[in-house]
Amino acid sequence: MKLTELVVLIKGGGEVASGVAHRLFRAHFKVCLTEISHPSAVTRGVTFTEA
Numbered sequence: 001m002k003l004t005e006l007v008v009l010i011k012g013g014g015e016v017a018s019g020v021a022h023r024l025f026r027a028h029f030k031v032c033l034t035e036i037s038h039p040s041a042v043t044r045g046v047t048f049t050e051a
Contacts (some may be wrong), residue, residue, distance in 0.1 A: 013048040
């Protein structure tokens, strides 16, 4: 199995998680982010907390 065939699960969609998810996606990994129903991120416009 190739590493890029793995699905990476990231808990949370804040600033760091969004950056990591974006980089992994650009490296051809399959990425899944989870988030609570009411995220508390301040910078919601640049993160995946409400995607």
